[in-house]
Amino acid sequence: MKRICIIGISGKLGQYMAQHALDRGFDVVGVCRPESLGKLDRFGDRIKVYPGRTNDRAVIEQAVKGCDGVLTVLAPWGTDDYASGTAKAVLDFAEPGARLIFSCGWHISRDGKDRYSWKLKTFVAVFGKLAKWMRAVDLDDQVRATDMIFASDTAWTVVRGSDLEEGDSEGLPVWSAHVGDPVLASNRTRRTDFALFMVHALTDDRLIHEAPAIVSRLSASARAMAA
Numbered sequence: 001m002k003r004i005c006i007i008g009i010s011g012k013l014g015q016y017m018a019q020h021a022l023d024r025g026f027d028v029v030g031v032c033r034p035e036s037l038g039k040l041d042r043f044g045d046r047i048k049v050y051p052g053r054t055n056d057r058a059v060i061e062q063a064v065k066g067c068d069g070v071l072t073v074l075a076p077w078g079t080d081d082y083a084s085g086t087a088k089a090v091l092d093f094a095e096p097g098a099r100l101i102f103s104c105g106w107h108i109s110r111d112g113k114d115r116y117s118w119k120l121k122t123f124v125a126v127f128g129k130l131a132k133w134m135r136a137v138d139l140d141d142q143v144r145a146t147d148m149i150f151a152s153d154t155a156w157t158v159v160r161g162s163d164l165e166e167g168d169s170e171g172l173p174v175w176s177a178h179v180g181d182p183v184l185a186s187n188r189t190r191r192t193d194f195a196l197f198m199v200h201a202l203t204d205d206r207l208i209h210e211a212p213a214i215v216s217r218l219s220a221s222a223r224a225m226a227a
Contacts, residue, residue: 001026002068003028003066004068005064005067006018006030006073007054009028009031009032009040009047010037010040011075013073013103013191013194013198016192020192020198028046029047029048030048030049030063031056031063033054037049037051050062053082055086057089057092061089064098065095066095067098068098068099069101069202070100071202072086072087073103074087074104082141083142083144087145087148088148091154100154100156101202102156103158104145109179110146110158114180115178115180116179116180156208157208157210159194159197160179160211160214161189161194162184162189162215164189164190164194166192167190168192170190170193172197173214173216174216174217175213175214183222183225186220187215189216189219190216197212197214
């Protein structure tokens with residue numbers, strides 16, 4: 001694998017993914033909104049950026065051309081099918097055989113076997129309705145996006161992140177196929193390590209057609225299970 005594209009490269013997660021990918025020797029291209037280009041100044045000419053909204057099909061088609069892998073931040077912004085539009089563009093235009101890695105939260109379920117805490121279920125229900133009413137975020141659209149991915153025959157992985165925090169790397173996170181696994185109980189991951197797992201998934205064929213829920217390997221629950 002040589003060339004990858006990061007959809008949503010200017011966000012915090014996107015910038016961490018760009019750095020990890022560069023550290024691994026990948027050629028990196030990315031897509032971000034024109035007003036966010038300044039956030040990428042520190043990368044200089046080490047990356048190529050296509051300005052545009054991440055659900056702009058013409059921009060996505062151009063950006064993913066010739067890429068062996070695509071890392072996509074599925075942001076559920078607004079109420080105009082932003083996440084599902086982004087996912088559809090990536091699925092439609094990515095090169096045949098490319099590894100497609102998508103990010104989302106624990107609330108996404110691939111097979112309905114996840115076991116959620118009352119706290120998480122309450123947050124999703126209350127925040128989801130309020131944010132959609134304010135036309136700020138549409139969590140239902142992120143569900144539509146991932147359902148589309150799960151039904152695809154492409155080489156996809158959907159990485160489901162726990163609560164994110166800043167800080168130095170604690171290493172590659174551990175994962176489980178289902179939320180509710182005791183290893184995930186601590187519900188925290190460093191944002192840089194979420195990005196590290198996304199980049200790692202590009203070359204880990206065990207993760208093809210998986211929706212790993214991740215947690216820091218140094219969290220109390222992960223250490224307890226390892227012991």
